[in-house]
Each structure stands twice: as structure tokens, then as C-alpha cells.
Amino acid sequence: MFKNVRLFRLENPFALNASALAERLATRQFRPCGPLETTTLGWATPLGDDSTALVTAVNGCLLLCARKQERLLPSSAIAEALDERISELETSEARDVGRAERRRLREQVISEMLPRAFTRSRRTQLYIDTELGWLMVDAASEKQAEDVVTLLRETLESLPARLPNPRQAPSAVMTDWLLADSAPADFMAGDACELRDADDDAGVVRCRGQDLGSEEILNHLRARKLVTKLALNWNERLDFVLADDLSLKRVQVTDALLDELNDDDAKADAAARLEAEFALFALQMRQLIARFETIFGLSDAV
Template identity: 45%
Template sequence: MWFKNVCLYTLEQDFPYDAESLDERLARDGFEPCGRLDMESGGFSPPLGEGATQLVHPTGPCLMLALKEESKLLPAGVIRESLDERVQAIEAQEDRKVRKKEKDRLKDEIVLDLLPRAFSRSKRTFGYIDTRNGWLLVDAATWKKAEEFTERLRDVLGTFPVQPPEADTAPQAVMTRWLTRDAPPSDFALGDECVLVDPELEGGEVRCKRLDLSSAEVKNHLKAGKRVSRLALTWQDRVSFVLDADMSLKRLRFLDAVQDERAETETNTDAERFDSDFAIMSLELSRLMPRLLEVMTDDQG
């Protein structure tokens, strides 16, 4: 459940649902496994996983949700091989050429024949609504994936006005200043990786990993005009992450100070552990995210 990424949205109005009423709404779009002839299926599922029934897991002011997606695995090579065999058989038996329209029909028949026997895979995307701060945080590596989550919520709620945060200063410019000066705000520390891009050369980028970011090599790239599009940071020795120029967080990790607090919390069941972890994680993010938005406005920290 611990988030590895964060795409943050701000709610444009107070969230009108509590856990119970939101659960009732989500039940209208509850997850159902793929049917025999379905390629994919999706819907909200209990955050606690198998055996649980609640579609909303509340902890304090935060409401955890999980969007589950299932898809059938039909390798393109298997379909292509079956299609080739059928086409060759028809052409040999009937002494004629199989045209594209007929091939498309044959392909559809093959897919329908294979679907009931196909393996499936599923994945869950977690997100939670922080009703106190007016946020939605989604554990998604891209905004496109996060938008799938928000669109699904919007569909089931009828309306769900949210938007990504807007920084007064472009994050790329702020991160470039931090790295140029070796001086992020006092409660942040530079990590050991970054991505530098050339604003005048499309696709021109330099990826630095496991490198001292104050080194001459990095400084020379900055002097040549490259800009920072991703930067590894640590906040208060509690949380590390890679900040993207689009304001998303990637490779989020909760460090020893947080894990020690987690270890001190007594839990007897999986549900209690989930509840405790969610409380700890949401508390850390409720402190980190406002600070991060603040330093994007005032990069003097």
C-alpha cells in the first residue's frame, strides 16, 4: 500500500462524501472479473484486498480507494500464428487469395475462440482523498495513469472537479537553481541523480545516476545551458523521491525514521497494519506536499 509515486490534485470544492456515502457510490462501479469473452474489466475494489467488502478505507480525514483492472493475455504472436494457419488452409483448399476484410473477420473469430482459455492479469491503482487539505493523491507513475483514476471517480460521482497544483515558478527553473547553487531549501537534501535536458535540442538529455551532483561534470552541463527536469531529493531524512518537472513524485521511499516509527506500532491483523501504515504515510505526505509546493513558489526556502 505504501505509495511509490504521487500525482497530487487539488479539489476545487469541499468533498461532500463521508466514507459510508462514498462507499455506496463506488458500489455502482464495483470491480467484476472479466467474463469469458471480455478482453478487460475494471472497477473499484476493497483497498484491504481479498475478503474485504468496504470500497473505502478511512483513516482520520483520509479516504483510501483502489481501482482494479483486469486484462486477458493474448500474445500477438499466438494470434498471428493461428491466423496464418487458417489463411494458408483456406488458400490451399479453395485455391484463392484471402483478402484483408476476410483476414480481419478470421482474426476476430480467433480472438473469440482464445478468450475463454486466456490467462488474465490484474493490477490495482491506489489513491486517497485528504478531506482536510482538499487533495487527491494517486499512486501513479504518469499523469495519464492518474487521470484514468480521476475520470473513473468522476464517472461514478457525476462531478469531481480537481486539478494539478500550479507553481508560481516553473519547477524546472527552481530545480536548476537549486542544483546550480548546490543549495536546495534547508530541509531538503540533494540526492545522487538527476536528468538534464537541452532546451534547444529536442530529445537531448543527460541522465546522471549514482553521481555527486555537485561534481564538475554536472556543473559543466549546467553552464552549457542544460536544465534540470528531474531531481532526486530527500526531505528531513524521512522521505526520499525524484521530483519531476511536471510536479509528480517518483520512486518515493519512506526512510528509516519513518520505518522505525512503523515498527513501534503494535498491530495484530492485516487490517490493523494497513490502517497504521496508511495513517503514517498520509501524515508524512500531509507535511511534505505543502512544503514542496511552498518552495516551488519561493526557492530561497
């Protein structure tokens, strides 16, 4: 389900149940772009078109989905149409088009092109672990995550949430794991990492398909480079790349974990299978975050 995980700590216990939360989400339900709108963002069903529920509740976790639709109007197409409009005016009226008139013509061109522009949609899944007090967003970028959290905050009118604030710097911890071969037994380094110079952010080394215990990598670390991203396998259940802000990318559930889905789950319809997979994934994330709290010294749960 989730390919990325960005963590947000809830500063207060989450009080809404699934039914009450669904009622709030319905006030900002997704709708397609209007003829003159460039983008819309609202709530959609997290289990796809086979379900109508805006919230899926499993073991104290509330699964949601934000959907964003954008009209694709390339700036190059706007510029070309604007140049043609200006050229026609200057030729037919034998005069130069001023700056203010250019702005007006540009707005006119956009309003004429928008209704004919193609649209593109993107879904972003997220869930609230009401027992641990964490919000998890499947977003590849910080901006994508913030947009969705902002939508949830506006929908609920209040959502005190913040990024993790570890007492132990993740970059220092991950660097020590490689340099001293001291990773905990349930974490195994993969074959990819990103290293940054401690004194110069421009000094970056990105490695893929590498033996991270090789002398080449160790020499970079001895030269005061820090690990800012590290491919890891946790407990033979999840593969992911851990970043120094504690975000996870390229998350994959291992075959060993998927084998725990029973035969009924495997034969279920798409929505029911997604719900079963989410239940399994959320349980693993709950255990993984507990390990992060121990290793990195995260703030106490709400």
C-alpha cells in the same frame, strides 16, 4: 504503501464522507473479466483481502483502490493463428482471402482465443485529502493515473480535478538548487537526476550514483540544461524522485519514519498495519505538499 504519487488539485471541496463514498464505489465494484472481455476496471478494497471496506478513512483522508484485470493475448499469437486460418482457407478453396474477410477472420480468432487467455491484475491505490483538497494517485505513468481518475469521475458523475499549476517552474527551481547549492534545509539532493537541454528536448542526460555537486554535473547546468528529475530526501522522512510535473517516483518511507509506528501497530494484522502506515504516510504528504505550495507557488487550497 505508495511507490509513486501523482497530484490532482480538486477544484471544489470534497463533500462525501467515507460511508457515502463507499456506496458510490459499490456501483462500480471490481469484477473479473468475462470470457470475451479484454479488460475490466473497478473498485476493490484498499487494505487487501483481510478487509471488506471499499474506503478507509484516516484523519480526513479517504483511501481507495482501483483494480484492473486484463486478458493477455499477445498480438504475435493472434497473427500466427490468423495466418494458419488464412493458409488453410486458401489451400482448401484455391483462392485468395480478401481484406474484409481477413478482418472477419481476425475477429473470429480473437473471440476463440480470449476465453483461454491468462489474466493479469493490477491495483492502483489513491486517496483524497479532504482537508487540503488534493487527490493523490499511486501511478507510475500519466495514463495509469488518468484511467483511475476517469473511473472515479464516472463513479461520482462529477469530479473537477486538474494537475498542479505552479507559479514557479519546478525545473527552474531544481536547477537552481543544484547550480547554486541553494536547496532548502529540509531537502537534500540524492545521487540521481535527469537533465534536459533547454533548447532541444532530445538532449537528455540521466545520472545515477553520481555526486550531483560535481563539476561534470555543474557544467551541464552551466550549458543551459535543466533539471527535470531529481532524487531528494525530505526531512529525513521520505526519499523520492521529484519530476518537473511535481509527480513523485520511487517513493520510500525512511526507517526513521517507520520507527514512529508503535509496538501495537507492528504486531497488528495486515489490514490494521496498512491502515497505520497509511495514516503516517498521509500526514507526511500533507506536510510535504504544504512545502511544495510555499516553494513552487501552487494555487490556493479549496
